Amino acid sequence: MNFQNYKVLVAGSTSGIGLAIAKMFIEHGATVIGLGRNFERTKELGKQYIPCKCDVTDADQITATVEFVKKTFDNKLDVFVDSAGLGVKQPVDDVPVERFDLAINLLLRHHILFTSQLVDALRSCDSKDPVVVHISSAASRSIESDNILYGLCKTACNLYAKQLAKGLHGVRSFTISPGTIATPIFDRDKNAHRTPEQIQAMFDQLSKAIPCQRVADPSEVADLVEFLCSPDASYMTGTDCLIDGGIMTQF
Ligand SMILES: NC(=O)c1ccc[n+]([C@@H]2O[C@H](COP(=O)([O-])OP(=O)(O)OC[C@H]3O[C@@H](n4cnc5c(N)ncnc54)[C@H](OP(=O)(O)O)[C@@H]3O)[C@@H](O)[C@H]2O)c1
Structure with missing residues (x-):
């Protein structure tokens, strides 16, 4: 897909799945504002990658980042992908309030805060086919009693993407639910x-x-994002796309 002149925002662009997605958009001609905190791995991405430091658990930093994005992109945004996250494993019988807050902030809240503040920029984009993609997890579809906060937040994220599709006519909205992707998240x-x-x-x-x-390799998730943002997927919205090598057939 040719993404020439596309303006793209990728949260979690500095590693793993988000990095592969930023790279895919740049290789196809887009300009990407990439969010993260540690930009070691983004050096290869060149001038079409605009780094922007943002801790996505901080609501004030999100608001300031949205302002930066709108100013840099002249209040036009074709695609927002939110891949920022971390594994937050927690058993059902042990839920300290700090872990609960961390899970909500890191796995759910920023998806909503960013998207709601970006609606006017998405609606103003030149491609006339704005797309929002939230990276969820296959864990949103399984019952893991040692992983309750992660599963709850990812399931809520799937519902949010459907609410967006219904509430924001003209903006296509998806979650992608990966199975096991080889990224630094495991370390x-x-x-x-x-x-x-x-x-x-x-x-x-x-x-x-x-x-x-x-x-899987993170580039395989990026390929799915490329498809979802292309005209070939123009009749798709409000969908959770599972990319799991078939593991969920067991559940
Ligand atoms: N890998 C898998 O098997 C898998 C499976 C299912 C779902 N997922 C989901 O996919 C998403 C990406 O995971 P990944 O595997 O690509 O992990 P990763 O390689 O560890 O990348 C995580 C990204 O999130 C960013 N991030 C984390 N905390 C942040 C914070 N407080 N503020 C700003 N950025 C923050 C990191 O940025 P910095 O390092 O710069 O802080 C990094 O860019 C996550 O939502 C994860 O739950 C992954």
Whole structure:
């Protein structure tokens, strides 16, 4: 797809799935404002990538970032992808209030705060086909009693994308629910540091249960975003798109 002249905002653009999505848009001609906190991995993206530091758990920083995006893009935005997140594992019988707040802020609240403040820019875009994509998770469709906050927030995110599709005629809205994608997310939990060998062993073990027999590369999620933002998907909105190698057939 040719995304020449597209103005794109990607939250969580500095790593994993969001980085692959930013790269895909840039390779197809778009200009991307990329949000994150650590820009080590974005150096290869060149001049079409505009880095913008933002902690998405901070509502004031979100408002300031939206202002920056509107000013930089002349109040026009073709695509917003929100891929910022982290695994927040929590069992059903142990829910400290700080973990609850972290989950809500990092896995749900920014999706809503950003999108609601970007509506006028999305409606003003030159492509006339604005698209919002929230990266959810296959965990939104399964019952994991040791992962309740993550699952709850991702399920709410799926519902929010449908509410958006219904409430914002003219803006197409999706969630993407990935299964296991090989990204740095598996090494982010400093309380459970895993070596690269341990992560590979975990992927090998998981692959045995996945019908496609492997974990996925983040570029495969970016390919799905490319499709959703293309005219080929122009009759799709309000949908949660599962990309899981078939793992959810077990549930
Ligand atoms: N990988 C998987 O198997 C998988 C499966 C299902 C769903 N997901 C979902 O996919 C999304 C992306 O995950 P990933 O695998 O690409 O993880 P990742 O490689 O760890 O990337 C996470 C991104 O989120 C950003 N981020 C985290 N906390 C932030 C904060 N407080 N403020 C601003 N940015 C923040 C990170 O930015 P900085 O590093 O710059 O802070 C980074 O760009 C997440 O929502 C995750 O739940 C992933």
